[in-house]
């Protein structure tokens with residue numbers, strides 16, 4: 389996850405809650421991608437470190453547990469950069485120019501100059517991030533599947549050139565995160581750039597206030613007009629966060645105009661607050677003692693560095709750059 393600063397409910401539902409479950413099913417490496425943040429936000433790095441720490445605090449708040457997974461900041465494991473350099477030597481330019489997000493972001497993001505070497509190459513950096521741990525699976529949304537495919541192609545090419553009869557890098561598989569539809573307060577996709585987020589750190593009164601102003605099914609102009617929770621962003625929130633009886637109550641009450649939107653939004657706020665409260669308590673423990681969080685990062689980067697270091701020994705050996713004194717490899 390990029391160093392975006394504090395996370396919102398969309399980040400939680402789209403990725404983080406899935407990661408929390410995954411830490412018991414797999415040996416997981418999660419890192420805050422500060423170098424990836426630089427590929428688009430290189431001009432001002434004054435908030436970079438704080439943003440990385442805020443992401444980590446939200447991970448801990450959501451339930452990632454340093455006893456059950458490895459958490460670190462990307463730049464604290466410089467081996468990622470060495471592998472990125474080596475992979476960049478064998479990656480044809482055409483492969484990168486074809487990545488769908490490359491064209492799309494260059495066209496859509498006008499306020500920054502993305503005509504940089506780093507931005508074109510960021511999928512190679514992602515490949516290095518994955519391959520350095522010989523990852524079998526990468527949890528991604530639909531929009532990132534092309535990047536995992538590129539990683540597989542790069543792994544194949546590397547193995548072909550340098551693997552001799554050995555396969556140095558396994559080809560990772562995308563582990564698709566089921567995309568839950570999470571609208572922001574204005575009904576569009578929840579995103580910081582739209583200013584429509586509910587943050588994991590929002591206090592109860594802020595959550596309730598944001599819900600109050602959230603858009604609803606436009607068909608319900610008057611209290612007596614029936615609505616449809618399937619076309620209402622608040623209805624979507626219920627489907628993700630509320631229990632079954634509440635969802636049924638909303639469905640019935642909305643369609644029959646038996647309930648009002650204010651009441652309905654109050655129930656949605658209740659559901660959110662009951663999820664956010666325990667997170668905010670966990671976060672507070674680390675906010676009160678930031679050293680604790682930093683210790684987790686240090687322990688995480690040291691565990692990650694060991695695994696990454698072993699891979700890099702193999703890579704250097706395979707490419708004829710072993711650190712041992714021997715002429716053959």
Ligand code: SF4
Nearest residue numbers: 615620622642649652
């Ligand atoms: S009752 Fe609830 S689901 Fe129906 S329109 Fe109002 S806020 Fe949306």
